[in-house]
Amino acid sequence: MSSHPLSRYDGRLCVVTASTAGIGKAIAKRMLLEGGKVVISSRKQASVDDALAELKPEFGDRVIGVVCNVSKADDRATLLKAALSFGDGKIDVLVSNAASSITIGPTDNCDDQQWDKMFENNVKSAWQLTKEFKPHLRRGSGAILFVTSIAAFSLMSPLAVYGVTKTALTGLMKALAQELGPEGIRVNALAPGVVKTKFSELLWKNKGASELWSGQSMLNRVAEPEEMAGPAAFLCSSDASYVTGETLIASGGVSSRL
Numbered sequence: 001m002s003s004h005p006l007s008r009y010d011g012r013l014c015v016v017t018a019s020t021a022g023i024g025k026a027i028a029k030r031m032l033l034e035g036g037k038v039v040i041s042s043r044k045q046a047s048v049d050d051a052l053a054e055l056k057p058e059f060g061d062r063v064i065g066v067v068c069n070v071s072k073a074d075d076r077a078t079l080l081k082a083a084l085s086f087g088d089g090k091i092d093v094l095v096s097n098a099a100s101s102i103t104i105g106p107t108d109n110c111d112d113q114q115w116d117k118m119f120e121n122n123v124k125s126a127w128q129l130t131k132e133f134k135p136h137l138r139r140g141s142g143a144i145l146f147v148t149s150i151a152a153f154s155l156m157s158p159l160a161v162y163g164v165t166k167t168a169l170t171g172l173m174k175a176l177a178q179e180l181g182p183e184g185i186r187v188n189a190l191a192p193g194v195v196k197t198k199f200s201e202l203l204w205k206n207k208g209a210s211e212l213w214s215g216q217s218m219l220n221r222v223a224e225p226e227e228m229a230g231p232a233a234f235l236c237s238s239d240a241s242y243v244t245g246e247t248l249i250a251s252g253g254v255s256s257r258l
Contacts, residue, residue: 008237009036013087015079017041017070017129018098020051022197023147023228027095030229031236032059036093039083041068070098070125076132083136090138093236096126097147101162110161122165123172130176130187140184143236146173147228148191150249150256166191170247177245186244188235193251194222218253 009031019028020042028038032055040055040063042048048065055063064086068079083091100121103110110118126146137144150156151163152170170189177187194217231250234240249256 004030004033004035006233007035008233008239009034009093012036012092013039013083013090014093014095014236015039015041015083015091015133016095016097017068017079018043019095020044020047020065023192023195023225024095024097025051026225026229027097027147027232028063029055030226030233031093032063034233034237037062037086039064039066039079039086041066041079043067043069070096070129071120073128076125076129080132080136089136091133091136092138092141093143093145094129094133094137095145095147095232095236096129098125099147099162099165101159103161104158105160106157107160107164115161118161118165119168122162123168126169127172127176134180134185137185141238141241142183142185143240144176144180144185144187145232145236146170146187146189147232148173148189148247150191150193150251150254152191152247153249153256154254173247174245181244186240188240188244189247190228190232190235191247191249191251191256192223192228193217193249193254193256195228196222196224216254217251221252223250223252 014031014036016024016028018024019040028040032038045067052065066079066082068075103114146169148169149166151159152166173187173189231248
C-alpha cells in the first residue's frame with residue numbers, strides 16, 4: 001500500500017466533493033496517502049466507479065464513493081449518511097470542490113437562468129453542505145475547505161461570471177470562519193491558478209492559451225492537479241490549527257489580490 005512521509009490524516013474521516021477527477025481527486029488521494037479515510041463523490045455513477053477502481057487497489061476499505069449532485073438536497077443527504085456510516089459518527093474534514101462554468105465570456109453573455117445555476121452550484125451548495133454537515137463535524141479539530149480560484153481575485157475574461165461566483169464563495173468562507181470559530185471548526189479556501197484539468201482546458205489545452213496563462217505565472221507553466229493537493233492537505237490538517245478565514249493562493253505567482 002502506498003504511503004506518504006506525513007501521516008496527518010491517520011484516523012480522520014474526510015469528505016471531498018467532485019473528487020473523481022482533477023483537483024478533487026488529487027486532494028482525496030493525498031488525504032488517503034496520509035492515512036485518512038475518504039468519501040469521494042461525483043454526479044455520475046460511472047465516474048465514481050472509475051475512481052474507485054483506481055483507488056481501492058491502493059487504499060482498500062479506506063475509500064468509498066457516493067453519487068452526489070451537490071445542488072440536490074437528497075444527494076447531499078445521501079452523502080452525509082454515507083460519511084457518518086463510514087466513520088464513528090463524526091466527520092473531520094469537508095472539502096467543497098464542486099463547481100460549474102456554463103457560460104463563457106463577459107457577464108453580458110450570461111442569461112438569468114445560467115447566472116442562477118452557477119451561483120447555485122458554486123456558492124449556495126457550499127453553504128448548504130456546511131449547514132448540513134456542521135452538526136457532525138468534530139469540535140475542536142474540524143476543518144472545512146472551499147476550493148475557489150484566482151478568478152475570484154483577478155479577472156479571467158473568458159470566465160467572468162465564474163469569477164464572480166468564486167469571489168462570493170470567498171466572502172462566504174470569511175463569514176463561516178467567524179461563525180464556526182467558537183466551535184473549534186476552521187474554514188479556509190484554496191485558490192488555484194490555471195491547472196491541467198478537463199474543467200479548465202479552455203485555458204491551457206491549445207498552445208496559444210497555454211502560452212498566455214503560463215506567461216502570467218512566475219514559474220512559466222500551468223499547474224498539475226497534484227500541486228493543489230499539498231496546500232489543501234496542509235489547510236485541513238493540524239499543521240494549520242491556528243489558520244482560519246484565510247485563502248491560500250496557489251497560482252504560480254500570478255498576481256491575484258482583490
